[in-house]
Amino acid sequence: MSRLWHWSRRCSRIFTRPNSSLASQLNSVTDADVLHFSKILSSPSSVLSILPSISTSPEELDIYNNDWMGKYFGKSTTVLKPKTTEEVSQIVKWCNDKRIGIVPQGGNTGLVGGSVPLRDEVILSLSNMTQVRSFDPISGILVTDAGCILQSLTDYVAPHNHIMPLDLGAKGSCQIGGNVSTNAGGLRLLRYGSLHGSVLGLEVVLPDGSILDQLTTLRKDNTGYDLKQLFIGAEGTLGIITGVSILTPPAPQASNNVILALPRFENVLPLYKTVKRQLSEILSAFEFIDRTAYDLAVKHGQGRALSEEEVEGAECFVLVETSGGRREHDEEKLNDLLESLLEAEEPLINTGVLAQNPAQFSSLWALREGVTEAVSKEGKAYKYDISVPLSTFKECVDLTRERLRSKGLLNGDQVKAVIGYGHVGDGNLHLNVIAKAYTPEIQDALEPFVFELVASHRGSVSAEHGIGAMKTHALHYSKDETSIAWMKKIKAIFDPNGIMNPGKVLE
Amino acid sequence: MSRLWHWSRRCSRIFTRPNSSLASQLNSVTDADVLHFSKILSSPSSVLSILPSISTSPEELDIYNNDWMGKYFGKSTTVLKPKTTEEVSQIVKWCNDKRIGIVPQGGNTGLVGGSVPLRDEVILSLSNMTQVRSFDPISGILVTDAGCILQSLTDYVAPHNHIMPLDLGAKGSCQIGGNVSTNAGGLRLLRYGSLHGSVLGLEVVLPDGSILDQLTTLRKDNTGYDLKQLFIGAEGTLGIITGVSILTPPAPQASNNVILALPRFENVLPLYKTVKRQLSEILSAFEFIDRTAYDLAVKHGQGRALSEEEVEGAECFVLVETSGGRREHDEEKLNDLLESLLEAEEPLINTGVLAQNPAQFSSLWALREGVTEAVSKEGKAYKYDISVPLSTFKECVDLTRERLRSKGLLNGDQVKAVIGYGHVGDGNLHLNVIAKAYTPEIQDALEPFVFELVASHRGSVSAEHGIGAMKTHALHYSKDETSIAWMKKIKAIFDPNGIMNPGKVLE
Ligand SMILES: Cc1cc2nc3c(=O)[nH]c(=O)nc-3n(C[C@H](O)[C@H](O)[C@H](O)COP(=O)(O)OP(=O)(O)OC[C@H]3O[C@@H](n4cnc5c(N)ncnc54)[C@H](O)[C@@H]3O)c2cc1C
Ligand SMILES: Cc1cc2nc3c(=O)[nH]c(=O)nc-3n(C[C@H](O)[C@H](O)[C@H](O)COP(=O)(O)OP(=O)(O)OC[C@H]3O[C@@H](n4cnc5c(N)ncnc54)[C@H](O)[C@@H]3O)c2cc1C
Structure with missing residues (x-):
């Protein structure tokens, strides 16, 4: 509580507005509601509530009420963990009838306060919906419950020589439903594109409890408006994603990386052009770190520091990764690139350090990925x-x-x-x-x-x-009035009672 | 007229329902409207109308009223060819106020009767909106008017070593706005994915005449609902696309292809798996032709026929294309693939014919692409x-x-x-x-x-x-009731007066 108060004083715009409008419209969960939820859900352990009929200890609810950053703290009394789409549907229908707010929650790794309640909404956790529904090793199309953890899906498709089209630091906790709801980007976007392209179908429980079944396994389907796209990135404000159909790409057979030290930032763009042209389809990452970020990573022991000679006069660094079908070919392309970069008359780079083995590969990545951790230590x-x-x-x-x-x-x-x-x-x-x-x-x-x-x-x-609770007040910097007005209209037709993740995305 | 009659007797479901509902709601264009349009449009040649104040000859309107297949024939009296988004906006506003139906028209190459009027709606042709607005050779992001022809955009980005993410037989006539409105697939989808992934932004004139500006050039933007997605594949029923921002991939440096003869259809899938694994990121097409289709293509002189020995015992054929960054590497991969296929203990293929030069490359493609023409000759x-x-x-x-x-x-x-x-x-x-x-x-x-x-x-x-006018009655075979009901709700909030491409997509 004191934490919330502290934060809300600083960012009053974020918290007060949604709260005030919510307060007048939505109801708190009663013990009668909890009894009803217990009837809907097949297993008793699927209902956590501090209300009398269940009497879970309040501490048990903390991990659901508190977000990953420890910045947002909700006051939900009740967490529901349905096992089937039908159960989700019945819960939502009840909440809609009773005007009870619902916060859909995946792995709770979101970074904008979207996955925890602003007040005492019910938390609907997808963590009990963890079945893979089907996988076709020929097309690579995976159909799965929304609650499957990204890492477990990665492991599931690996023996079939496929990978998930996205990868991110939170993969051990975040769920595919949460990824889709936040339209997560991550490390593979450059190569495999956004979820708007790779998600083929969704099953969604709408705010009135009805089930929108667009869980197709088709790469091509031009039969009317592509409604599922609205839920990709909607952060749980339009409905609850219960099933996901997604295209998984074949696993690359070989990966390599190199870190390049640049004398001037101005060289980054011509370098990017050159690298894109020479590495073409095997380029899978092109990451930028400025000198201050690099120094910080090194200071906090992240990854393998380059030698003094290597970093001398460098204003910034670029990490280039390749992923391809044949190691020799990829290495040849990468070596040729480095040679041509170093031998150029006016070189774009000072120096380049190529990973020679898997350990070096990881430690070069650690330099880049470690910046986040270094920042939090600093x-x-x-x-x-x-x-x-x-x-x-x-x-x-x-x-x-x-x-x-x-x-x-x-x-x-x-x-x-x-x-x-x-x-x-x-x-x-x-x-x-x-x-x-x-x-x-x-x-x-x-x-x-x-x-x-x-x-x-x-x-x-x-x-x-995403926007979550954190950036609702800043939305207008990226979306014009017409766009925001249309978002509100869309929200209003899907969720006229405003029960679905209230106060998130739109104020 | 007689043609329409003839067709509508056979497919009465397609024509009668939308017509009857339209008739009661929408108004015909009057001479007063035409005079108003002439004021909005900067150049007199932008208005074609058989109504008195302009008196274009009816024949001049035929190419706009008649679709590519010669199956659908509208009775529009007036074609408008605005040059700017502002002009489009003013036309649409007027039509909305006067309850006049509008058919947005691109290159008019659509194959489902979506681009011509069912009755006498105004045709709003985008063919005068042909400016490239910007191109960033580093990111490959192209921003362009919707009326640009696909081929001209391909030519525009070629000197920068980029290609359009889609390619199709109609490229010489179809427009990027039409491509987006039909969510066109075509020959590059396997490699570059769907337009839902590669279209980054749209500018759309909504049915009330307002302009929805989501013409960003950002690969990543998670600020609320991705509304532009609704217009991708909406076939002009939700608004008029006037601008498109699209990600163009780097041009591959080398392309190659091979045709494979298979003894049994059952081998296609294991073959696909093998080819995907071995060619990995350079696989850019995997096209299937059954024996009857092959024989027909050969009969009508499409492409290079294989020798008798090569086709003997073949139940079907597969065309494999590679596109990659370096010719030697790609050839090596393709040769290795063929060797391993032919030397397998239980070979999946009878034989394979590899293109040795650009002419052979084209003639192998002609075998596959020529099927369409052969069919129409047959x-x-x-x-x-x-x-x-x-x-x-x-x-x-x-x-x-x-x-x-x-x-x-x-x-x-x-x-x-x-x-x-x-x-x-x-x-x-x-x-x-x-x-x-x-x-x-x-x-x-x-x-x-x-x-x-x-x-x-x-x-x-x-x-x-797409659905167009041709398949509205068949929509329910691919979309359930809930989905269709939601499509109708979306249509109703964007276009409450039903002026935008009436009778298309939804009955
Ligand atoms: C260490 C770390 C690294 C990260 N790296 C990246 C990164 O590289 N790229 C990136 O984009 N993000 C990144 N994130 C942010 C976050 O992990 C992603 O946004 C992730 O996709 C959230 O998934 P989740 O299951 O944890 O969702 P949650 O945090 O539980 O929820 C996120 C939002 O989605 C909604 N939601 C969740 N599940 C559903 C559902 N089934 N139906 C409807 N709505 C739902 C919630 O209500 C909430 O608004 C990172 C986070 C951490 C902690
Ligand atoms: C020879 C040939 C080959 C083809 N090959 C393929 C293929 O491989 N893959 C494929 O998917 N299709 C293919 N098509 C179908 C067709 O070419 C595509 O659908 C194309 O994208 C249509 O573009 P267009 O500019 O001609 O649109 P039009 O035919 O003019 O219009 C198509 C639809 O989009 C709407 N529309 C057009 N422009 C706009 C706009 N600016 N704003 C809003 N709505 C608009 C129209 O109202 C109509 O409903 C082919 C067609 C032909 C003739």
Whole structure:
């Protein structure tokens, strides 16, 4: 509670508005409701509630009420864990009739406070829906319950020589239903595209309890509006995804990587062009880290540090990964690339370090992936997950730094560092401001400054994490009035009573 | 007129229902409307109308009123060819106020009668909106007016070493706005995925004349519902697409192909698996032709016939195409594949013919692509463009043949041949019944038989061509009641007056 209070004072815009409108419309769960839920659900352990008829201890509900970052804390009294779509449907129907808010919850790894209640909504956890429904090893099409954990699906298709079309740090906990609901991006997007392309079908329980069955296993189906697309990235505000049909690509036979040190940021783009042309279909990642981010990763022991000689004069670094069907071919392409880069008359890079074995491969990736952890070790981070044109990556970092400097905040006592890293291939920049502590001054210096900067480039204030509860007030920086008005109309026809994940995405 | 009559007698369900409901709601264009349109449009040549104030000759309107197949003929009096989004917006606003139906028209190459009026709606042709708005050679993101012809965009990005993510036989006439509106599939889908993944943004004039600007150039943008997805494949029934932002992939440096003769259909699937594994990321097409289709292509001089020895004992053929970054590597992979196929203990193929040069490459493709033309030379075709599980391709063809035989129709005088060909990789089968003439007996033997067959496999009655005016009555074979009801709700909120492409997609 005190945590919520503390946070909400700082970000009053985020919490007060949805709360006030909700309060008047939605009802709290009663003991009678809980008794009814117990009848719907086949197993007694599927209902957790602190209300008398069940009397779960409040602590048991904490992991459901509290989000991954420990920033948002809901006050739900009741968590339901249905095992079938039919059970989900009956719960939702009841809640709709009784005007009880529902928060769909997957692995609860979301980073924008979307997966926990703002007040005392029921939490509907998908974690008991974990059946693979079918897999066709020829087409690679997987049909599965929404509650399957991403890692377990990866393991499931591996023996058939397939991989999931997405991969992300939270794979051991996040669920495929949560991935689809957040339209998760992650590390494979450059190669396998977005979930809007690879999700072939969905089964969704709509806010009135009816079941929308679009769980096809067809790669091509042009029979009317593609309604399932609306639920991809809707963060549980339009319905509950219970089943997912998804295209899994064949596993690459070989992977390799190289880290390149660049004298100037300006070289990143021509380098990207060259690498794309030479590596073509085997290029699977092109990740950018600025010097500050690199130094931080090294300082906190993330991955394999390059030698002093190798980093000398480097303004930034690029990690290039290849995934292909034949190791010799891929290595030849990568070697030729490095040779041509180093032998160029005006070289784009200072130096390049090629992984020689799986251990080196992992430690180069650890340099890039370790930035997140290094940031959290270094201090309190203001994280902006934005999409801007590739050419403005550096400008965004520099202007933010300048802004903090001009406010007198860029000193060891307040802000320690401003760093930029991210997926160049996707135009996705992670702009992180690392402070000693979260303070209103820093917050005010950064917002709406960063959002306005993003808007000036017609960028996105949320490239992959979504809006959740955290960014509802910033939505208008990336979507114009007409778009927001249409989102509201869509929300209103699917969920006229506003029971589905209230206060998220739309204020 | 007589043509429409003739057709509508046979397919009364298609025409009568929408007509009757339309008749009561929508108004015909008056001369006053035409005068108003002339004021909106900057150039006089942008208005064609047989009404007095313009007096275009009726013949000039024929190409707009008549569809590509010559099957559908509208009675529009007026064609408008705006040059800007603003002009489109003003036209639509006027039509909405006056309850005048609008048919958006691109290249008019659609194959389901979607692009021509059912009655006398205004035709809004996008053919004057042909500006490329921007192209970023680094990200490959192209932003363009909707009226640009696919081939001209292909030519536009070629010098930058990029290609369009889709390719189809109609590329010389069809427009990118039409492609998006039909969610066109075509020859590159296996490799580059569907337009739901590669279209990044759209600008759409909604039925009330307002402009929905979601023309972003971001690969990642998770800020609320992805509304643009609704317009991809909506066939002009929800609004008019005026601008498209699309991701264009780097051009492959080398392409190759091989045709494989198979003793049994049953081998197609294991073959597909083997080929996918060995060619991995360079596999760009895997096309299936049954023996009857092959013989027909050869009979009508399409492509290069194989030798007698090569086709002996072949029940069907597969065309495999590779596209990759380096010729030597691709050739090596393809050669190794062929060797391992031919040397297997129980070979999946009888023989394989590899293209040795660009001319042979084209003539192997011509064998596959020429089937369509051969069919039209051979007789009148009943064409079913369906998605079914790969394993049922042959069954679908065999059962259809059996059905016609059991009705006594499979003889030279009525049905000449039943053939199957298509995109194995996409699960898309073209089932064609070639008759001497279109007759009610054949039609009745085929429908709803084929649709029911498709439905029994949870397939799609329209894999890539859409619903248009032709298949509104068959929609329910691929979409359940809930889905259709939701489509209707979506239609109703976007287009409450039903002015946008009336009678298409939904009855
Ligand atoms: C270490 C770490 C690394 C991460 N890396 C990435 C990354 O690289 N890319 C990226 O995009 N994200 C990343 N994330 C964010 C997060 O993991 C993803 O968004 C993930 O997809 C969320 O899945 P989940 O099952 O945990 O969903 P939850 O957190 O439980 O829920 C997320 C949202 O989806 C809704 N929801 C969940 N399940 C359903 C359902 N079945 N039906 C309807 N709505 C549902 C919830 O209501 C909520 O609004 C990362 C998070 C962590 C902690
Ligand atoms: C020889 C040939 C080969 C073909 N091959 C393929 C193939 O391989 N794969 C495939 O999928 N299709 C194929 N088609 C079908 C057709 O070409 C495609 O559907 C194409 O995408 C239609 O584009 P168009 O500009 O001609 O649209 P049109 O035919 O003008 O219109 C098609 C539909 O889209 C709507 N529409 C058009 N432009 C707009 C707009 N700007 N805004 C809103 N609505 C609009 C129309 O109202 C209509 O409903 C083929 C057709 C031919 C003739």
